[in-house]
Amino acid sequence: MDEIDVPPFFICPISLDLMKDPVTLSTGITYDRESIDKWLFSGNKTVCPVTKQFISDCELVPNHTLRRLIQSWCTLNACHGIQRIPTPKPPISNAQITKLLHDATKSPLQQMKCLRRLRSIASANATNKRCIESSGAVEFLASIVSDFDSTAADEALNTLYNLQLSQAALRNLMGRNGDFLVSLTTVLQRGSFESRAYAVFLLQSMLEIADPMQLIGLRLELFVQLVRVLCDKISQQASKATLKLLVTISPWGRNMIKAAEAGMVPVLIDMLLDSAQRRTCELILTVLDEVCRCAEGRSELLNHGAGFAVVSKKILRVSRVANQRAVRILWSISKFCASCNVLQEMVQLGIVAKLCLVLQVECGHRTKEKAREVLKLHARVWMNSPCIPSNLLSILPDILISCLNLLVQV
Secondary structure, X not given: OOOOOOOHHHEOOOOOOEOOOEEEOOOOOEEEHHHHHHHHHHOOOOEOOOOOOEOOOOOOEEOHHXXXXXXXXXXXXXXXXXXXXXXXXXXXXXXXXXXXXXHHOOOHHHHHHHHHHHHHHXXXXXXXXXXXXXXXXXXXXXXXXXXXXXXXXXXXXXXXXXXXXXHHHHHHHHOOOOHHHHHHHHHHHHOOHHHHHHHHHHHHHHHHOOOHHHHHOOOHHXXXXXXXXXXXXXXXXXXXXXXXXXXXXXXXXXXXXXXHHOOHHHHHHHHHXXXXXXXXXXXXHHHHHHHOOOXXXXXXXXXXXXXXXHHHHOOOOOOHHHHHHHHHHHHHHHHHOOOHHHHHHHHHOOHHHHHHHHHHOOOOHHHHHHHHHHHHHHHHHHHHOOOOOHHHHHXXXXXXXXXXXXXXXX
């Protein structure tokens, strides 16, 4: 290709590759369909890449003349290894989608045929996805999920997620008086593993753009079902999506309390114990940090036999983000739950020594500040309290003694 002179108007101005399916925007500029699809829909752009003009009508008009010229050029240059591009299939139209939806109302068999056809159409390209969305199919698919016939719900959820819905469509789903959230919670409770995974993916997309009042009003049952998803280990993707979802919703209102009441803390600790992936550890610690901001969450952490040990073990072993979150969890416990037994356990598990080590290494200013606050809060206790054996304190590293002495003098 590099040695062949390609007419410049055969090249897509976005990807700089040979156009296979040239289409023209309302601005008069021609692009390859796949490239402009990504620009407009996946990239959420509203201007023409070349002219920078606002695009009020995103209809892509096939440029048949240019396509035939490109095909002829490919045929003439076949001796150079250039393959003739096939004639592209015409994109789906709104009328075709409307007819599909109408036929789906005739019988359960027609409904399943419609769902499978929509799934196939959506997988073709981004243009088809937008056409399905604009034709009222999103409401149809949401109604199938709400009716919860397991087989049909699998198909509907799969298609809804893979449509990569626009923010407007996601907000519309969120605005159905909370009914669709209840429907997705039902799917999480009673659906197949596949349905539950797609329900989590869809929930993540919806709640990322939800307004604060919607996030505050989330029900306890949703948190209970999210805990079940983590316990059942449906898939790594579903678990990670659930953790990201919890990171989004936990800070709002009483959500951290709901998460604790749903049994989130012991499940997260067990996951943290088994996880070796950096991003997963960061997400788990972030959620734990949020939940431990409430008394219920801190109580659950302390009641777990390995809670303290597992959290502290991740300090200086995963990443800066993990360090920050783990130290914040220890700060919450030491500030609000600092009983004699807790303080003694922090020494026995080596947590105090590790916090002193945090002050000596490069792990971020905020992390160091929190570690310093914890040590400063209880320095005198750890040095002088009779509830901690003197022989235990004497075997701690010199760095611990010097740090505690320094903090006691402050």
